Amino acid sequence: MITIVDYGIVNLRNIVRALEHVGGKVLVSRDGKDIEEAERLVLPGVGAFASGMTELRSRGLDEVIVNAVNSGTPILGICLGMQMLFEKSLENGCHAGLGLIPGDVVPIPRRDPNGLKKRKVPHVGWSELKLAPQRSSWRGTSLSGTSPGEYVYFLHSFMATTEEVNWPLAQCIYEGLPVVAAVESENVTGLQFHPERSGPVGLSILERFLKI
């Protein structure tokens, strides 16, 4: 059973359908008890960091999620959901996240260090997944069924950064800028891209998460 945290996001349908499509039994819940008892959790997210965190907090779900994860429940954060697992985000101010992953969320820079216009934001479209710098393979991770060079779909204006080199699993290069595409350590996994929108490649990643 996979429990999707419902904190008022409008578009849950796609992640539910994708998980069901790969054989998952899905429960969508905003109830603290369901989350506490979950076998595995998905934290989806579309929209703004601050309102996402406010919605979680107003339902008391931030604490429940942190406790569940600290007691070993596997969690998959997707897009904004991944970003909310980090310590803080600089989207429209400075906002605290759940603090489960060390690091911050910052704007994707439009300009290169010389100030020249470099890249369009949001990062929209299909980019190639590559191994993160400290990784030699994805064996034993949530990406073990995926090969470097496969394409997944990104749709975001902010990106995660971390100093902890063992967390990043995958990156993509967006107009010359390395962007963290996936992070993982123990029972916490984050995907910046949308696996539920990334065709067969994305579906196979979701299928792997079901098997943890």
Next chain:
Amino acid sequence: MRNVRLIARLDVKAPNLVKGIQFEGLRKLGDPNGFAQKYYCEGVDEIYYEDIVASLYERNNLLDIVEKTTSNIFVPVTVGGGLRHVDDVAAALRAGADKVAINTEAIRRPEIIQEVADRFGSQCLVLSIQAKQQGDRWEAYFDNGRERSGVDVLEWAEYGQNLGAGEILLTSVDREGTSKGFDLPLQKAVAEKVEIPVIASGGMGCEQDLIDAIKTGGVDAVAMAHVLHYGICNLRDLREACYAENIPVRRLSN
């Protein structure tokens, strides 16, 4: 160059997929979901549904189609046509849309761009612009290319971006339905003006038009209707043509 997207545009007059043929009106082509499935299997990058009736009554029928489509295809879906209010956007997203495209209401009331961006994020909002040439400038039209706004397209694109639009969907009113190719100067002007992705739509007649839109027009994505629905081009060949021209597009896994 960033990776370019190949998008299938499906104009819907629920429950049918339709295509506007210049001087002829609308032709019914069949079940939209069937076409969407086919394109998904052929590796389309995104699906764009345009509700061309866009009346309150017809709205639910399009959302039924979106729900059905998103039940068994797993690439992004954008919905446009007749979205007047943030609640309409919420309904579209709830039905499975990842993004929405707004034209008429944004011209009438630009604040809607900010309202949608604030509530759902800029990345879910595509500002749809219909451009008609006036001398060496272009004017923004609305209501399915029927009404003049008096607004300059380049200024409007930039203004929309600053209000929070995540992408621009740019259609040439002059070329739409003609299969005579894109308005490349229009595309180039808009692509250079804004710092958000631009999707070109309207007028594609052959493979070369796609190449021109990307290389000359500088757009980030091309939305195709007529060429796909009538089998004039297919997605695999278009992707191969991009590789041959060193245009970065998604490579499909086998």
